[in-house]
Amino acid sequence: MMKMTELQQKITAALPAVKILNWEPLSRHTSFHIGGAAEVMAFPKTPDELAALLRFAGEENVKYAILGAGTNVLAPDEGLSGLIICLKDCLDGMEQLDGDRIRVFAGVTMTRAAVYAAGLGLGGMEFAHGIPGTVGGGVYMNAGAYGGEIVQICESVDVMQPDGSILTYSCSDMDFSYRHSRLEEEPGIVVSAVFKLTPKPEDEIRAMMRELMNKRKASQPLELPSAGSAFKRPVGGFAAALIDQAGLKGFQVGGAAVSEKHAGFAVNLGGATAADVLSLLEQVSDKVFAFSGIRLEPEIRLWKP
Numbered sequence: 001m002m003k004m005t006e007l008q009q010k011i012t013a014a015l016p017a018v019k020i021l022n023w024e025p026l027s028r029h030t031s032f033h034i035g036g037a038a039e040v041m042a043f044p045k046t047p048d049e050l051a052a053l054l055r056f057a058g059e060e061n062v063k064y065a066i067l068g069a070g071t072n073v074l075a076p077d078e079g080l081s082g083l084i085i086c087l088k089d090c091l092d093g094m095e096q097l098d099g100d101r102i103r104v105f106a107g108v109t110m111t112r113a114a115v116y117a118a119g120l121g122l123g124g125m126e127f128a129h130g131i132p133g134t135v136g137g138g139v140y141m142n143a144g145a146y147g148g149e150i151v152q153i154c155e156s157v158d159v160m161q162p163d164g165s166i167l168t169y170s171c172s173d174m175d176f177s178y179r180h181s182r183l184e185e186e187p188g189i190v191v192s193a194v195f196k197l198t199p200k201p202e203d204e205i206r207a208m209m210r211e212l213m214n215k216r217k218a219s220q221p222l223e224l225p226s227a228g229s230a231f232k233r234p235v236g237g238f239a240a241a242l243i244d245q246a247g248l249k250g251f252q253v254g255g256a257a258v259s260e261k262h263a264g265f266a267v268n269l270g271g272a273t274a275a276d277v278l279s280l281l282e283q284v285s286d287k288v289f290a291f292s293g294i295r296l297e298p299e300i301r302l303w304k305p
């Protein structure tokens with residue numbers, strides 16, 4: 001067994017109530033199934049546990065990163081030193097506030113939240129059913145699909161600051177735009193969000209969710225590990241169409257490839273490394289640029305070791 005690092009010893013002693021895993025493979029927590037070991041991975045169950053972790057990190061000068069469901073992240077092969085705070089299924093819980101508003105905690109998946117809303121006869125989250133990330137990850141990057149986006153339903157967001165305090169931001173405070181929120185530029189962790197929805201018959205909501213899920217299954221390579229759309233939508237075009245027109249469907253680097261089914265997805269054919277995916281994304285971006293003059297930028301968050 002590997003000797004415990006100073007951080008691993010200190011955090012276990014300081015926060016005995018918080019679930020901590022040392023040298024946990026990031027590949028177990030990312031939809032790409034890629035990534036080396038995290039020095040410390042913590043799973044806070046409550047906002048208080050999350051605040052305690054942040055205060056510990058501040059006092060000990062430990063760098064940390066937040067992981068939701070890991071469906072938009074490429075984690076490095078070398079793994080990560082420091083602390084990874086994993087929120088999926090940890091900061092859990094949903095409640096109906098009044099009438100057409102619900103509060104959802106950050107670790108709940110978007111699909112679970114959409115199903116919960118449907119059960120209350122509240123529409124507006126149909127687009128989110130099938131996005132495999134958490135509500136925290138979805139708010140962080142204003143996730144969207146089929147014409148819907150978080151910004152359309154978000155009333156407010158509780159954001160934990162590095163000192164453990166919580167600020168409530170209104171939707172306009174969040175500075176949402178295409179796959180962006182203010183949290184990309186400043187520290188802050190989504191603890192929960194209030195969504196304002198619209199009363200709608202449950203069977204209509206469920207029919208719409210089924211229709212959108214069938215569209216996903218028909219067009220996306222859901223049978224292979226990926227992190228969703230690899231590139232942002234460029235101004236004046238669609239990434240998948242440009243990649244397809246450049247003849248890159250099936251283009252492969254090591255175990256990583258451009259999906260044959262949907263050119264916008266980079267997939268792990270088996271045994272792909274982060275280095276394979278990075279090289280694939282770079283080469284695709286260069287080839288599309290040479291072909292069209294349009295530069296594709298990654299939508300996937302590329303975590304550095």
Ligand SMILES: Cc1cc2nc3c(=O)[nH]c(=O)nc-3n(C[C@H](O)[C@H](O)[C@H](O)COP(=O)(O)OP(=O)(O)OC[C@H]3O[C@@H](n4cnc5c(N)ncnc54)[C@H](O)[C@@H]3O)c2cc1C
Binds near residue numbers: 031106130143145
């Ligand atoms: C098959 C497939 C289909 C997809 N389809 C879509 C789609 O239709 N539309 C779409 O928008 N996306 C789609 N995605 C991408 C992904 O699901 C979304 O981006 C999702 O919002 C990411 O959430 P996550 O919890 O997995 O975040 P992660 O991948 O874990 O993290 C992404 C970023 O968010 C940050 N983050 C996560 N949680 C928090 C938090 N609580 N507070 C602050 N920061 C946080 C992380 O630090 C990281 O920088 C798809 C992915 C896959 C694999």
